[in-house]
Amino acid sequence: MLIEHVERYVDYRRKLGAKFDTSEHALTRFARYADKCGDTHVTTDRIHEWCNQASSPERARDIYNKLRRFSIFLRAEDFGHAAPPKGAFGSRRSPRPAPHLLQPEQIEAILSAALTLSNRTIAPYTYHFLLGLLAVTGMRVSEALALQRSDLTCDGLLIRRSKGGGSRLLPIHSTTREAITAYLVRRNRAFSISDDLFICCTGRAPTRQSVGRTFNSLTRQLGIRGPIGTPGPRLHDLRHSFAVRSLEACAHDINAVRRHMVALRDYLGHSSILCTYWYLEATPVLMRAIAAVNEDRFVGGVR
Template sequence: MKTAMGSHVRAYLAQRRALGFRLRSEGYLLLSFARYADRYASRGPLTHKLAIAWASLPKNADRHRWARRWEAVRRLAKYLIVADPKTEMPPRHLFGPAKEPYRPFIYSAQQIGQLLRAARRLPGQLRPWTYQTLIGLLACTGLRVSEALGLKIVEVDLPKGLLLIRDSKFHQTRWVPLHPTALAPLKAYSRRRQRYFPLAERFFPSEQGAALAYSTVHAVFSRLRRTLAHGGRPPRIHDLRHAHACHVLQRWQASRRGAAGRVLILSRYLGHQHIRHTYWYLHALPELMAGAGKRFESNSHEKP
């Protein structure tokens, strides 16, 4: 009896995750592929035709989305072909590169204020305060959304002004210091949450007192961002992290010391695995690249 594609995918994901890969988005895609394959391919091997049919869904999606789905199937095929030589290896870049150059949306202080006011108008007993405080924390610390949602109450040390981020991306743990101006709203929210959910484990709980789901936060934020005027791609909640990093670099560039000697500090603060991930911000924002170029030009004219 032929093995269902779902079994192959689950075995592949289990093996990769045992090696330390989280595969959150890729796992979601491959489980979707497995359901499609088991429904339409009669439990046969992975073929080019099957991979193309699934990767090019939905039909109205952009090419980059198709490319990401295609690359996920390619990695699965590398695993399957070892045990099943009938597996057809999908060629690379059939739909082009999976990633497009991304220019982050850099929120202004005024736009962050608009988001905070929109969050305050949400219905619910704790919900408005949760989203207002969550957005404020993301904007002033540059935390990843998953890091903020994963915070437990015992990991938020407000008297010392420190957050303990455990087992984040790349399984890193770090301390994140809070700016003094962030403490008052965090303390006010903590007291309010304690009244409604005294037994809650997470710092940011749902309206039922359980962990706040990542998907729920994105759905709510998609409504909140409608208050913002923007052109092109809609701003994402993750862009709050990018905005924080870019604003820090802009302030440093404007100072006498400059930013070059302090990028490593920001890299550690943001939890980047490699400093090149932090230098990406210089490329992502033309103003930062221009500032870096001027600094380089002035240094190159100095006498040895």
């Protein structure tokens, strides 16, 4: 059965360091569908039939690429599996959403609004401190939700499930530690069935989707984000804003900036500094610094 091949493929990819949660879900759904149709091998026709049921062209392309890689993996052992052509549902990657740099006062308003959520559970405090941690550390939301209580160490936060399967120690400011400690007092009194640092009414960490919906709801409530269907700040923009504001605070000296970029790469958990550069969108502060350096170099001043 194809579902057994999926389990083996997922296990193989995870041993290589991939988390593979989203891909596992997509492959499992396809395998169950193909098994119900009586398929013993992956076929191109069945892949096309399944992808044509996707909710959007972008979703169809994403599913097709996942199934194509899965089929080619199986074909290495059994030529009965198909070798679907590349790009059958398009090869263009979706452009990255335009970033929204949040102002400090906007972030403060979001955190205050989180405390107005239903106070019958720990949720208001969880979202208040969770969003605050994302804002002051630039952590990925998946990293924050994977934190356990024991990950708060005397040296900082231990990130065990970083992107790509790595881990790192994240130094934190004393005020951040005090905030987490204050949250833990409430969290340890609340109903819990896990050791997750951040929990909701289920006793476990909220899902990434729930955090995203809550963030969107709070920003709409505050007028920071427009009506449904219009672009606006996303949860990931807390990370983006942290990266940009940290560079703005850096001394405007080329050597200092170089050192800062390397440190920021490690702090954000990027495998390549090229990923870090993408976050640094132009702001008036950065543009003035760049213009000043270029003018000095033009007139033969500071290199």
